[in-house]
Amino acid sequence: MSLTLNRWRFYVTPERVLSLCFIVLLAYLVVVPLFMMVQETFIVHPLERFQIPGSKVNDFTLAHWYRFFISESAYTFFYRPLVNTLIISFGLSFLALLIGGAMAWLVVRTDMPLKETISNWAVVPYILPSWTLALAWISLFKNDRIGGEKGIVSALTGFEPPDWFAYGLFPITITLALHYFPFAFLLIGGALRNIDAQLEESASLVGAGRLAIIRRITIPLIVPSIMAAFLLSFARGLGTFGTPAFLGGPVREFVLSTSLYGNLIGQRPGLGYLAALVMIVIGMFVLYMDHRMVGARKSFVTVAGKGARLGLIELGRWRWALAGFILFFLFSVIVVPLVALAIDTVMLIPGVFSWENLTLHYWIGEASYSIGLGTGEAGILKNPQILSALKNTFSLAFVVAVVTCLIGILVGYAIVKRRGTFISKCLDQISFLPYLIPSIALGATLLAMFAVPRGPIPSLHGSFLLLVIVCSISALPYAVKAGISAMRQIGGELEEAALMAGAGWWTRMRKIIVPIQKSTYFAGMLLPFISVTRELSLVILLVTPTTQLATTISLLFTDRGWYPYTNGIVFILTVVVVGCTVLSRRVMGTSLAKGLGG
Amino acid sequence: MPDIVLDKVSKSFTKQTQAVEDLSLVIPDGSFTTLLGPSGCGKTTTLRMIAGLEQPTSGEIIIGDSIVFSGKTGAFIAPAKRGLGLVFQSYALWPHFTVAENITFGLEINSVGKKEINKRLDEIASALRLDSLLGRYTSELSGGQQQRVAIARVLIMEPSVLLLDEPLSNLDATLRMEMRAELKRLHRETGATIIYVTHDQLEALTMSTHIALLNSGELQQFAAPLDIYEKPINQFAADFLGSPRINLVKATLNRDSLIWNGLKIALPEPVSPNCPNEVLLGLRAEELKLGRAADKNALVGRILTVLPTGADWFYQVEVSGQVLTIRHNDAVPFVYDDSVSVELNLSSIKVFDDLGKAVL
Numbered sequence: 016m017s018l019t020l021n022r023w024r025f026y027v028t029p030e031r032v033l034s035l036c037f038i039v040l041l042a043y044l045v046v047v048p049l050f051m052m053v054q055e056t057f058i059v060h061p062l063e064r065f066q067i068p069g070s071k072v073n074d075f076t077l078a079h080w081y082r083f084f085i086s087e088s089a090y091t092f093f094y095r096p097l098v099n100t101l102i103i104s105f106g107l108s109f110l111a112l113l114i115g116g117a118m119a120w121l122v123v124r125t126d127m128p129l130k131e132t133i134s135n136w137a138v139v140p141y142i143l144p145s146w147t148l149a150l151a152w153i154s155l156f157k158n159d160r161i162g163g164e165k166g167i168v169s170a171l172t173g174f175e176p177p178d179w180f181a182y183g184l185f186p187i188t189i190t191l192a193l194h195y196f197p198f199a200f201l202l203i204g205g206a207l208r209n210i211d212a213q214l215e216e217s218a219s220l221v222g223a224g225r226l227a228i229i230r231r232i233t234i235p236l237i238v239p240s241i242m243a244a245f246l247l248s249f250a251r252g253l254g255t256f257g258t259p260a261f262l263g264g265p266v267r268e269f270v271l272s273t274s275l276y277g278n279l280i281g282q283r284p285g286l287g288y289l290a291a292l293v294m295i296v297i298g299m300f301v302l303y304m305d306h307r308m309v310g311a312r313k314s315f316v317t318v319a320g321k322g323a324r325l326g327l328i329e330l331g332r333w334r335w336a337l338a339g340f341i342l343f344f345l346f347s348v349i350v351v352p353l354v355a356l357a358i359d360t361v362m363l364i365p366g367v368f369s370w371e372n373l374t375l376h377y378w379i380g381e382a383s384y385s386i387g388l389g390t391g392e393a394g395i396l397k398n399p400q401i402l403s404a405l406k407n408t409f410s411l412a413f414v415v416a417v418v419t420c421l422i423g424i425l426v427g428y429a430i431v432k433r434r435g436t437f438i439s440k441c442l443d444q445i446s447f448l449p450y451l452i453p454s455i456a457l458g459a460t461l462l463a464m465f466a467v468p469r470g471p472i473p474s475l476h477g478s479f480l481l482l483v484i485v486c487s488i489s490a491l492p493y494a495v496k497a498g499i500s501a502m503r504q505i506g507g508e509l510e511e512a513a514l515m516a517g518a519g520w521w522t523r524m525r526k527i528i529v530p531i532q533k534s535t536y537f538a539g540m541l542l543p544f545i546s547v548t549r550e551l552s553l554v555i556l557l558v559t560p561t562t563q564l565a566t567t568i569s570l571l572f573t574d575r576g577w578y579p580y581t582n583g584i585v586f587i588l589t590v591v592v593v594g595c596t597v598l599s600r601r602v603m604g605t606s607l608a609k610g611l612g613g
Numbered sequence: 614m615p616d617i618v619l620d621k622v623s624k625s626f627t628k629q630t631q632a633v634e635d636l637s638l639v640i641p642d643g644s645f646t647t648l649l650g651p652s653g654c655g656k657t658t659t660l661r662m663i664a665g666l667e668q669p670t671s672g673e674i675i676i677g678d679s680i681v682f683s684g685k686t687g688a689f690i691a692p693a694k695r696g697l698g699l700v701f702q703s704y705a706l707w708p709h710f711t712v713a714e715n716i717t718f719g720l721e722i723n724s725v726g727k728k729e730i731n732k733r734l735d736e737i738a739s740a741l742r743l744d745s746l747l748g749r750y751t752s753e754l755s756g757g758q759q760q761r762v763a764i765a766r767v768l769i770m771e772p773s774v775l776l777l778d779e780p781l782s783n784l785d786a787t788l789r790m791e792m793r794a795e796l797k798r799l800h801r802e803t804g805a806t807i808i809y810v811t812h813d814q815l816e817a818l819t820m821s822t823h824i825a826l827l828n829s830g831e832l833q834q835f836a837a838p839l840d841i842y843e844k845p846i847n848q849f850a851a852d853f854l855g856s857p858r859i860n861l862v863k864a865t866l867n868r869d870s871l872i873w874n875g876l877k878i879a880l881p882e883p884v885s886p887n888c889p890n891e892v893l894l895g896l897r898a899e900e901l902k903l904g905r906a907a908d909k910n911a912l913v914g915r916i917l918t919v920l921p922t923g924a925d926w927f928y929q930v931e932v933s934g935q936v937l938t939i940r941h942n943d944a945v946p947f948v949y950d951d952s953v954s955v956e957l958n959l960s961s962i963k964v965f966d967d968l969g970k971a972v973l
Contacts, residue, residue: 508705516719517693530709
């Protein structure tokens with residue numbers, strides 16, 4: 016009897032228990048909400064009773080589907096936003112690929128000077144909140160369409176930017192491309208770095224010229240990374256909310272994410288959930304295409320690794336010119352926007368450039384209905400609402416960083432230990448699932464799941480916990496990927512050696528596994544901390560007045576046209592996020608590029 | 614100290630493939646037993662099953678008096694309680710510990726007293742010449758030093774059985790020779806049973822008292838090294854042991870003789886009539902002799918390639934359409950295209966049927 020117990024204990028290993036627990040937990044938090052959301056598209060919500068004659072709440076209905084896809088208003092609800100979304104996503108992905116790819120090639124393959132500086136600066140646009148550039152665009156190019164104050168350009172030059180330039184698809188595409196090009200830079204740069212020089216050298220030995228080598232050897236080799244970068248930017252662009260809201264709102268140009276938000280928060284939740292569903296379907300389709308097109312070729316990137324060093328291409332007299340141009344570009348997309356935002360926060364009346372107009376009112380002033388914009392709100396650093404939102408943001412970021420780090424360690428451990436088994440594959444797939452779901456749609460699924468009590472689980476709407484859950488789920492794919500690669504690196508034998516010495520699981524974790532991977536975990540915590548700090552799309556549907564975050568509260572101020580507050584908050588977030596990145600680099604030698612995992 | 618018994622042990626990782634099949638083996642107490650075979654033959658899996666890191670699908674493993682695993686009763690004894698030490702192929706030294714911490718970790722978590730730990734550490738460190746390295750981190754050590762730390766870490770636990778998983782494969786050639794001698798010395802001094810996994814037949818021949826030769830999960834032969842070399846039980850065993858590879862030539866088996874290329878080899882005793890006629894004859898490089906003049910009892914060949922290794926000269930010789938590798942260490946070497954005589958000087962007769970089974 017005791018012998019059987021022994022055998023039983025061999026099978027009930029920590030990694031099996033962990034795997035099963037996480038599969039159940041993740042299924043509950045990721046898969047079930049997807050189904051709940053689909054269900055929401057078929058039922059009548061309280062506000063919709065009056066739009067659908069003769070219906071009661073929770074009745075089954077096809078009205079949402081009819082309205083969204085077929086009715087006369089389908090064009091406004093669905094087709095127009097869909098087309099806009101696709102135009103923007105394709106546009107921004109191409110543009111990001113072009114910018115990031117060209118920079119990566121210059122940095123990795125040529126003798127351009129100042130590479131280090133450029134590499135460090137090139138990831139900053141991604142660290143900034145995605146809508147920083149949108150706000151900066153408004154500060155710079157605002158015309159008189161949205162309220163009397165002038166943008167900086169118009170105030171300084173008298174030139175009034177046309178609507179198509181100031182608002183709508185054009186600036187949305189540009190600003191998002193400028194936000195997402197670091198993906199392409201990191202992914203393509205990594206792939207270029209890993210190409211075995213011998214592959215190119217053999218081509219040149221049989222007589223291929225430099226252009227032929229680039230076209231026939233280099234580019235085909237990095238196609239998987241190009242695709243990956245393209246799809247990543249595409250999927251992220253799809254789910255982003257802030258930028259299209261800020262830049263599209265004034266000209267009533269909607270995309271799927273803003274249409275989702277408008278409907279879900281407004282009178283038509285059913286349509287909102289449908290928009291979310293469409294976004295998820297597009298996201299999955301994109302990933303399926305990725306799988307179809309580059310699945311078999313993925314191995315290319317890892318082929319090399321240890322190949323000979325590549326010879327650098329000499330740029331001759333273009334060296335400094337190109338470096339200068341890139342630095343100027345980075346300066347314009349990083350420093351100029353931040354300065355523009357900062358300027359906005361210290362001008363009492365926006366758009367009036369005179370010394371008398373300089374003020375710290377929006378930072379430290381008392382609430383007043385007569386000074387400046389007359390908002391009746393205290394300055395940012397004295398405003399209890401803003402301060403509590405900032406506090407919420409940083410608590411949330413910290414908690415999520417810790418939670419995802421722990422999950423990363425444990426899931427990575429469970430997957431690697433049980434490698435090759437069905438359970439391991441299952442866990443791997445399920446933790447990757449959130450990657451496919453555009454962030455605002457992920458928020459929608461959790462709203463569908465937790466807005467009302469279900470069984471023993473109370474409604475989590477308006478709770479801090481729900482925010483922790485949604486942010487953790489969204490960071491999960493990165494955390495698990497980092498955990499897996501960390502575990503792979505140390506290999507199983509280090510742990511087995513401790514097992515042979517008689518160390519129990521807890522001792523092995525505490526004394527061997529975790530200490531060895533310390534720095535990896537720290538890098539792994541940085542990414543979720545930064546993402547949460549500047550997250551808007553993911554949480555916009557889930558915050559309530561008590562759980563307001565810095566990003567969501569800045570959206571409220573934007574709605575009222577109180578840009579100095581919005582810009583000031585974004586400025587604070589930016590400083591914190593960049594500060595964290597720099598600090599962690601100094602202290603731990605970790606880089607964000609590592610966390611993103613290329 | 615205990616014999617280690619494997620009784621009909623099988624292990625499969627997936628439904629289709631069998632990593633180890635019906636392996637029965639008695640590893641004698643105090644022996645230096647090598648599990649030898651090509652990669653994927655199940656030798657490491659066998660070692661890990663003995664260690665308790667893998668659980669067999671069926672069968673029974675007994676160490677001394679205790680059944681450490683039984684497929685029937687479900688008995689299973691945890692790895693740390695089997696009195697074994699395992700040295701991993703990668704050494705698996707913990708990079709965040711110093712040499713001393715690596716060595717004493719096992720004693721510490723088993724709550725051995727500080728004084729006792731220090732005493733044992735001193736002993737083991739001087740025995741393995743690690744005294745001056747105790748404060749270093751393992752990444753600062755050379756391959757040979759790392760290996761000594763890995764062995765010290767295991768020996769300090771005073772195991773009665775030492776398991777070594779390809780411990781020399783990460784070392785360069787000269788260091789490997791040194792470590793072979795060191796391991797033999799270790800075996801002599803500790804008197805522990807050593808189970809050693811390798812794919813290197815030379816290592817197995819030079820170090821072991823017993824070799825268990827495995828191929829695709831099945832035991833081929835279990836015997837002393839020279840017994841396997843001289844009397845391989847099948848063609849695989851004949852082919853796997855020995856360098857250069859054994860020459861296999863077609864021959865005809867009669868009742869009391871063997872005919873190869875018209876050359877008659879008398880058999881010590883007549884074979885049974887149901888033996889096959891067409892057989893493969895195994896000829897090791899040192900069992901063939903080269904000469905200048907053609908003898909009536911010799912074949913004529915032609916030198917194709919000369920392969921000097923320093924101590925030995927090997928020749929590839931074409932004999933009536935077949936290429937044979939022959940060792941010949943006479944003062945005056947042959948050169949390419951020389952015409953030579955080839956004689957036999959068999960130390961044992963190795964004949965295999967068409968299934969590769971030894972016939973005699």
